[in-house]
Amino acid sequence: MFLALATIIIALIRSTSSQSAAGCYESIVSFGDSLADTGNYPMLFESDSHTPSYALPPYGRTFFHRPTGRCSDGRLVIDFIAQRLGLPLVQPYITGRDRSFSKGVNFAVIGATALDFDFLRNIGFPNTFTNVSLGTQIDWLKQFLATIPDGRKFLQKSLVLMGEIGGNDYNHPIMQGSTFEEMQPLVQLVIHYIGSTIEELIKLGAETLMVPGNLPIGCFPFCLATYKDSSIAQDYDPKTGCLNWLNDFTIYHNQLLQEELSRIRELYPHAVLIYADYYNAAMRFYLSPAEYGFSKDIILSACCGGGGPYNYNGTGKCGIPPARSCDDPASYVSWDGIHLTEAAYRLIALGLLQGPYTIPHITTACPAFNRDDQVYQY
Numbered sequence: 001m002f003l004a005l006a007t008i009i010i011a012l013i014r015s016t017s018s019q020s021a022a023g024c025y026e027s028i029v030s031f032g033d034s035l036a037d038t039g040n041y042p043m044l045f046e047s048d049s050h051t052p053s054y055a056l057p058p059y060g061r062t063f064f065h066r067p068t069g070r071c072s073d074g075r076l077v078i079d080f081i082a083q084r085l086g087l088p089l090v091q092p093y094i095t096g097r098d099r100s101f102s103k104g105v106n107f108a109v110i111g112a113t114a115l116d117f118d119f120l121r122n123i124g125f126p127n128t129f130t131n132v133s134l135g136t137q138i139d140w141l142k143q144f145l146a147t148i149p150d151g152r153k154f155l156q157k158s159l160v161l162m163g164e165i166g167g168n169d170y171n172h173p174i175m176q177g178s179t180f181e182e183m184q185p186l187v188q189l190v191i192h193y194i195g196s197t198i199e200e201l202i203k204l205g206a207e208t209l210m211v212p213g214n215l216p217i218g219c220f221p222f223c224l225a226t227y228k229d230s231s232i233a234q235d236y237d238p239k240t241g242c243l244n245w246l247n248d249f250t251i252y253h254n255q256l257l258q259e260e261l262s263r264i265r266e267l268y269p270h271a272v273l274i275y276a277d278y279y280n281a282a283m284r285f286y287l288s289p290a291e292y293g294f295s296k297d298i299i300l301s302a303c304c305g306g307g308g309p310y311n312y313n314g315t316g317k318c319g320i321p322p323a324r325s326c327d328d329p330a331s332y333v334s335w336d337g338i339h340l341t342e343a344a345y346r347l348i349a350l351g352l353l354q355g356p357y358t359i360p361h362i363t364t365a366c367p368a369f370n371r372d373d374q375v376y377q378y
């Protein structure tokens with residue numbers, strides 16, 4: 001009894017003495033894929049002969065009014081989180097210029113997988129888009145930490161965004177038309193990899209990590225278009241028109257991810273591991289589009305695309321004419337068939353920060369003097 005009380009008191013003292021646990025983060029450290037990349041990909045492949053379509057107009061049209069390397073018409077969830085915390089938008093790590101990363105550093109890369117490039121190739125699911133994986137991003141983090149005075153402290157005071165990552169490990173099999181059963185063995189591997197990476201980050205000093213699950217990809221134009229003529233599992237949800245089996249697959253991934261987070265919480269009780277429920281935060285849009293400002297009749301179509309069913313055309317991608325953008329991206333959930341619009345990302349971010357979609361709920365309280373100071377600097 002006494003021991004239990006003492007443990008609670010020690011835990012309380014710890015959590016109040018740690019700034020990050022109180023929700024006052026000095027920076028954001030981000031890993032992931034196109035859902036979080038704020039500009040790494042185009043710089044990594046700058047020397048390649050052709051510009052990736054994601055780095056061409058109309059990407060960025062709504063907020064930045066130019067392409068920034070973000071896979072959307074505007075800001076991503078990470079941008080809205082940074083703004084809410086009074087921090088600058090998180091800088092991409094890969095850059096030709098000298099930049100200060102004191103308030104945040106982003107290692108996320110479009111197309112990145114959780115599992116290593118060579119491993120995926122060897123098991124027959126090669127990543128044809130990039131060789132960057134979560135392991136590459138952790139190597140970059142270590143290189144970065146070695147260049148600053150106190151890397152451990154930097155991580156301790158950061159909000160670490162672990163993903164979303166893992167979606168691309170499945171996207172390549174999906175583009176080949178794979179089944180649930182063919183992809184299922186991948187899930188354990190992906191979750192295990194994400195879990196051991198989280199443990200590694202905690203050992204390096206990280207104390208607050210937000211870990212998003214996957215989005216309802218069964219509602220995504222690229223999936224709906226890929227499986228349109230396929231004989232397997234054309235089982236659509238009558239309420240939404242989404243592919244049931246693909247959403248069930250995402251739910252399966254998210255379930256294992258949450259079990260993994262519970263396991264890690266027990267091993268490292270001082271760390272705050274927040275699950276970000278992207279799936280349900282986004283599923284609301286498909287269930288009641290009008291409530292969120294989306295148009296019901298185009299809820300499953302991409303705003304920017306090259307025509308065809310769901311306005312997703314694998315050979316006529318957004319960014320490459322004759323594909324073009326719709327007039328009002330804010331009335332669409334899907335921007336280019338694979339990624340969401342700024343309007344959708346904004347609502348997801350609000351759902352995480354103010355709504356019920358972070359477990360445990362993310363605290364963003366910060367002493368007023370500190371916050372004002374940060375806002376002025378921004």
Ligand SMILES: *[C@@H]1O[C@H](CO)[C@@H](O)[C@H](O)[C@H]1NC(C)=O
Nearest residue numbers: 044045048117130131132136
């Ligand atoms: C990834 O590919 C690039 C060339 O596009 C190469 O320079 C780099 O060394 C590769 N990285 C790894 C980890 O294989």
Ligand SMILES: *[C@@H]1O[C@H](CO)[C@@H](O)[C@H](O)[C@H]1NC(C)=O
Nearest residue numbers: 306307308313315316321322
């Ligand atoms: C897809 O885009 C290509 C290239 O622009 C075009 O030739 C083709 O007709 C489009 N397919 C559909 C179904 O619209």
